[in-house]
Amino acid sequence: MSQPTDANARDFETMAIVGVGLIGGSIGRAVKARGLARVVLGVGRNASRLEAARRAGLIDEPLTDLSAAARRATVIVFCTPVDRIVAGVREAAAAAPAGVLLTDAGSVKAAICCELANGLPRGVEFVGAHPLAGSEKQGFEHADGELFQNRLCVVTPHATNSRKAIERIAEFWKRLGSKVVEMSPEVHDRALAETSHLPHLAAAALAGTLSAGNRELAASGFRDTTRIASGDADLWTAIFLENRTEVLASLSRFNALLTRFREALEKNDAGALHEWLKAAKISRDSLV
Amino acid sequence: MSQPTDANARDFETMAIVGVGLIGGSIGRAVKARGLARVVLGVGRNASRLEAARRAGLIDEPLTDLSAAARRATVIVFCTPVDRIVAGVREAAAAAPAGVLLTDAGSVKAAICCELANGLPRGVEFVGAHPLAGSEKQGFEHADGELFQNRLCVVTPHATNSRKAIERIAEFWKRLGSKVVEMSPEVHDRALAETSHLPHLAAAALAGTLSAGNRELAASGFRDTTRIASGDADLWTAIFLENRTEVLASLSRFNALLTRFREALEKNDAGALHEWLKAAKISRDSLV
Numbered sequence: 258m259s260q261p262t263d264a265n266a267r268d269f270e271t272m273a274i275v276g277v278g279l280i281g282g283s284i285g286r287a288v289k290a291r292g293l294a295r296v297v298l299g300v301g302r303n304a305s306r307l308e309a310a311r312r313a314g315l316i317d318e319p320l321t322d323l324s325a326a327a328r329r330a331t332v333i334v335f336c337t338p339v340d341r342i343v344a345g346v347r348e349a350a351a352a353a354p355a356g357v358l359l360t361d362a363g364s365v366k367a368a369i370c371c372e373l374a375n376g377l378p379r380g381v382e383f384v385g386a387h388p389l390a391g392s393e394k395q396g397f398e399h400a401d402g403e404l405f406q407n408r409l410c411v412v413t414p415h416a417t418n419s420r421k422a423i424e425r426i427a428e429f430w431k432r433l434g435s436k437v438v439e440m441s442p443e444v445h446d447r448a449l450a451e452t453s454h455l456p457h458l459a460a461a462a463l464a465g466t467l468s469a470g471n472r473e474l475a476a477s478g479f480r481d482t483t484r485i486a487s488g489d490a491d492l493w494t495a496i497f498l499e500n501r502t503e504v505l506a507s508l509s510r511f512n513a514l515l516t517r518f519r520e521a522l523e524k525n526d527a528g529a530l531h532e533w534l535k536a537a538k539i540s541r542d543s544l545v
Numbered sequence: 546m547s548q549p550t551d552a553n554a555r556d557f558e559t560m561a562i563v564g565v566g567l568i569g570g571s572i573g574r575a576v577k578a579r580g581l582a583r584v585v586l587g588v589g590r591n592a593s594r595l596e597a598a599r600r601a602g603l604i605d606e607p608l609t610d611l612s613a614a615a616r617r618a619t620v621i622v623f624c625t626p627v628d629r630i631v632a633g634v635r636e637a638a639a640a641a642p643a644g645v646l647l648t649d650a651g652s653v654k655a656a657i658c659c660e661l662a663n664g665l666p667r668g669v670e671f672v673g674a675h676p677l678a679g680s681e682k683q684g685f686e687h688a689d690g691e692l693f694q695n696r697l698c699v700v701t702p703h704a705t706n707s708r709k710a711i712e713r714i715a716e717f718w719k720r721l722g723s724k725v726v727e728m729s730p731e732v733h734d735r736a737l738a739e740t741s742h743l744p745h746l747a748a749a750a751l752a753g754t755l756s757a758g759n760r761e762l763a764a765s766g767f768r769d770t771t772r773i774a775s776g777d778a779d780l781w782t783a784i785f786l787e788n789r790t791e792v793l794a795s796l797s798r799f800n801a802l803l804t805r806f807r808e809a810l811e812k813n814d815a816g817a818l819h820e821w822l823k824a825a826k827i828s829r830d831s832l833v
Contacts (some may be wrong), residue, residue: 453764458806460825
């Protein structure tokens with residue numbers, strides 16, 4: 258990891274992280290390890306949790322007052338549940354100095370980015386982002402400064418973003434070790450419904466189908482397939498609601514495939530079952 | 546691992562493994578590493594593959610003639626695809642000496658065990674078994690002598706099995722490091738539909754739903770959830786067909802959960818979504 262130049266370091270001089278959980282805590286650790294900011298403010302509602310995160314070395318200064326943090330910040334990264342990002346950004350933007358850059362790490366982008374494309378104070382920009390990294394685990398105790406290394410981060414600008422702001426956010430994630438791709442919030446949400454939200458739904462439905470009496474017989478295949486179902490129910494309720502249309506569309510395609518399988522099995526149609534399974538295997542094997 | 550006593554070693558003196566793939570090869574390696582048999586015969590259709598398995602140290606002697614192997618065997622373990630086990634057992638049983646013990650490692654039990662409960666020559670017994678170990682990988686190249694260590698092996702006797710034969714098979718799997726549980730073939734199949742066959746189906750449907758253009762956005766959650774979809778399409782076609790009734794019943798319960806989720810999401814019912822996700826999380830978290 259190359260050391261930042263002075264110019265780069267100044268870019269992210271005072272960074273506020275709002276929501277110091279797994280993702281926020283990992284960003285804090287990574288930023289501090291790489292010297293990307295002079296000071297990292299941690300913002301949250303629970304002062305004792307924030308103080309513990311400070312003691313763990315994830316942030317420099319705990320603050321429960323978002324506006325107070327915003328007044329001092331150069332860059333503010335929102336790592337709260339997706340249903341709290343818009344209100345948080347509006348509150349921070351009202352207090353922040355001109356030139357502040359706001360971004361997030363939410364798993365859903367269209368609802369947030371469209372809402373924040375307009376109405377922010379002059380000189381304050383929000384650029385959405387979504388690092389494809391995480392875990393079914395919760396809390397800063399699981400924070401990992403290498404969480405974003407070699408992962409993909411999707412930056413989802415809207416029409417009113419300046420190229421300069423987009424580039425600064427892309428640069429930030431690259432400095433955390435991620436590969437950055439840019440796409441519209443809508444394209445992101447359609448893709449993530451398929452690659453993340455539907456898999457969560459299927460994993461949860463499998464876990465929900467498991468009878469208590471059969472737990473002992475759940476081996477590694479079941480465990481891997483359902484691991485993400487341990488994700489936080491609050492976080493995921495918000496994600497599903499915010500990406501409702503695309504999740505429902507993905508679920509329809511998934512159901513259509515299940516129906517084709519069921520019909521083939523009901524008819525004892527070995528050829529059709531084989532073809533169905535082979536197509537799925539080819540798709541899965543294409544992920545190297 | 547304690548060394549076998551002479552009496553134990555004699556139990557499995559000449560072991561024939563029919564189907565030297567991932568499971569058969571792993572059994573061979575484990576049996577040889579633990580000295581559980583004097584000689585391990587490997588039986589298959591492809592002489593050059595068998596010779597390669599011998600060179601890899603998984604078997605002592607390659608044989609393409611099942612009857613010839615059966616005539617020399619004390620114990621015969623069938624590790625072929627589930628739709629080839631019954632015919633293989635009948636062929637081997639006709640050639641084998643009285644006192645031979647036949648078993649298998651198939652993922653489906655009722656169809657096999659019921660079919661083989663009667664009609665075998667006097668003094669020849671088949672006791673079904675299913676080690677809950679494996680991988681989406683195929684071939685003896687992935688064989689692992691520790692594959693069964695600390696895993697569960699389900700032994701599924703039928704009404705005509707002798708207690709002595711059941712105990713010998715249980716002992717065999719314990720000597721390979723597994724924890725053994727005994728249940729009826731029907732109870733096994735109902736449980737495995739839920740813990741293994743339905744998860745395979747869901748993983749494959751997720752992989753099948755993935756658009757080629759979204760592959761880049763498939764992160765670790767998608768990869769874990771769909772890993773088992775890389776399993777062999779032939780093997781899995783046979784498993785689904787042999788456990789058709791229980792798979793269809795599990796699929797109905799899974800579909801009912803998906804429908805409840807879809808209805809809650811269509812209605813923007815945050816409370817119902819949260820309750821649904823929470824129940825799934827509790828179920829998954831119960832697997833320690």
